[in-house]
Amino acid sequence: xxxxxxxxxxxxxxxxxxxxxxxxxxxxxxxxxxxxxxxxxxxxxxxxxxxxxxxxxxxxxxxxxxxxxxxxxxxxxxxxxxxxxxxxxxxxxxxxxxxxxxxxxxxxxxxxxxxxxxxxxxxxxxxxxxxxxxxxxxxxxxxxxxxxxxxxxxxxxxxxxxxxxxxxxxxxxxxxxxxxxxxxxxxxxxxxxxxxxxxxxxxxxxxxxxxxxxxxxxxxxxxxxxxxxxxxxxxxxxxxxxxxxxxxxxxxxxxxxxxxxxxxxxxxxxxxxxxxxxxxxxxxxxx
Ligand code: DHB
Ligand code: FE
Numbered sequence: 001x002x003x004x005x006x007x008x009x010x011x012x013x014x015x016x017x018x019x020x021x022x023x024x025x026x027x028x029x030x031x032x033x034x035x036x037x038x039x040x041x042x043x044x045x046x047x048x049x050x051x052x053x054x055x056x057x058x059x060x061x062x063x064x065x066x067x068x069x070x071x072x073x074x075x076x077x078x079x080x081x082x083x084x085x086x087x088x089x090x091x092x093x094x095x096x097x098x099x100x101x102x103x104x105x106x107x108x109x110x111x112x113x114x115x116x117x118x119x120x121x122x123x124x125x126x127x128x129x130x131x132x133x134x135x136x137x138x139x140x141x142x143x144x145x146x147x148x149x150x151x152x153x154x155x156x157x158x159x160x161x162x163x164x165x166x167x168x169x170x171x172x173x174x175x176x177x178x179x180x181x182x183x184x185x186x187x188x189x190x191x192x193x194x195x196x197x198x199x200x201x202x203x204x205x206x207x208x209x210x211x212x213x214x215x216x217x218x219x220x221x222x223x224x225x226x227x228x229x230x231x232x233x234x235x236x237x238x239x240x241x242x243x244x245x246x247x248x249x250x251x252x253x254x255x256x257x258x259x260x261x262x263x264x265x266x267x268x269x270x271x272x273x274x275x276x277x278x279x280x281x282x283x284x285x286x287x
Contacts, residue, residue, distance in 0.1 A: 002100075002177040005047045006258070006277040007251055008040060009187040009215070009244040010133060012056070012126045015267045017088030020132055036261030036273045037133050043258050043275055044134060049184035051097050053104070053146045053170060053250070055243040056126040056188040060084050060153065062118070068154045069116035071166055073108065074123075074147040075101035082122045091128040097144040100177060104146060107173030113166060123147060126240075130188045143184065150246065152189070152239045160230065161223040163242035167249030174250065187247030189240025191262075192233070193269035202235040203270045208262065211241060212274055216257045219248040237269075244274070254279045 016033075019025065025034040061084040063069060075098055081090040108115050127147055135142055148170065151157055158166075167185075174183050191208040194200055211234075214221045222245050230239045248255075258275040265271070 002174050002179045002181045002183050003281050004171060004174055004183050004185060004251060004278050005049055005281055006255065006275065007185045007187065007247045008134060009247055009272070009274045010130045011190060011266065011269055011271040011273070012129045012188045013267045013269045013271065014086035014088050014125045014129070016129045016133065017086070017125060020136070021089045032263045033266050033271050036263070039259040040134060040273070040275055043277070048182060049143050050181045051100060051146065052143045052184045052186050053100070053148065053174060054127055054130070054186040054188065055148050055150060055167065055246040057152045057240055057243065058149045059124050059126060061122050061124040065154050068151055069149070070151045070158050071113060072116040072118050072121070072149045073101060073105050074118045074121040075105060076119055076121055079121055079123045079127070079145060079147060081128045082124065084124045086125060088125065091132060092141065094123070094131065094141050095144045097146055100174070100179070100181070101146045103177050104170055104173045107176070108166070108169055111169040113169060121147060126188050130186060148246075150242050152237065152242065157227040157239055158242065159227050160225050160242055160245050163246045164220065164223045164249040167246030170246070171250030171252060175252065185247045185250045187244035189243050190234070190238055191241060191270045191272040192235050192238040194235030195237050195268055197236065199235060201268055203264055204233055204235070204238070205264060205270060207233045208270050208272060211244070212260060212262065212272060215244060215248045215274060216255065216276065219245065248276070251276060251278045252280050
């Protein structure tokens with residue numbers, strides 16, 4: 001059966017794409033952010049994933065206010081990046097894993113999740129920039145992906161509890177997949193930020209740090225918050241935290257924290273990074 005190696009959760013601020021393109025990683029503004037990633041590269045080099053199942057958000061690229069699925073799963077052979085309005089360079093297409101996508105879709109429907117299945121899906125900064133942070137250099141992506149979006153755009157949003165249940169179901173599906181694939185689960189977005197309205201620029205460091213701790217040792221604690229609680233505590237776009245919650249729920253139990261980083265601000269966002277290794281996985285790569 002497939003092995004879940006662990007999870008990487010990271011912010012996905014569009015400006016990161018500009019900083020990479022202009023090679024600004026060592027500039028004082030960006031250095032504390034990009035310095036978070038070399039330990040992730042070392043861990044990925046050790047565990048060598050084949051596939052990444054990515055919980056993220058569509059920011060208006062595929063879905064808009066007229067039609068907005070609560071949860072959508074990609075089942076394409078390839079995903080193309082498009083710029084949904086930030087003016088950042090588009091990155092290389094990413095290979096999909098239709099067999100794993102359909103296995104996950106079957107399992108989710110079996111668990112009574114009314115998801116939207118997407119045989120074509122464009123991907124925005126929320127999927128591509130985390131990949132570029134994890135595998136820098138512009139070469140071919142070393143992983144196939146299964147993209148799973150969670151609505152954070154149009155209310156009513158799903159609850160953290162429902163996002164957690166989604167992640168649990170996806171985790172069970174991966175672990176029941178008849179394959180020797182090594183699977184990384186990613187959650188992108190967050191942490192606290194609000195891009196518009198009266199509280200534009202809102203950041204809540206104590207709440208973010210509490211969430212990062214809870215994701216390691218007591219992730220169910222976060223299911224006690226409603227979506228509107230998250231809006232209040234983390235800002236309107238801080239609801240992207242639900243992708244981190246789903247990713248954590250896909251890991252079966254006890255995890256070891258490999259690495260974390262937290263830096264305020266990157267653009268309007270409190271930038272977070274968390275790497276969790278799944279204690280249940282036999283992680284030594286076969287020679
Ligand atoms: C910003 C953050 C996001 O998560 C996003 O999707 C767009 C913009 C920002 O802080 O600029
Ligand atoms: Fe976002």
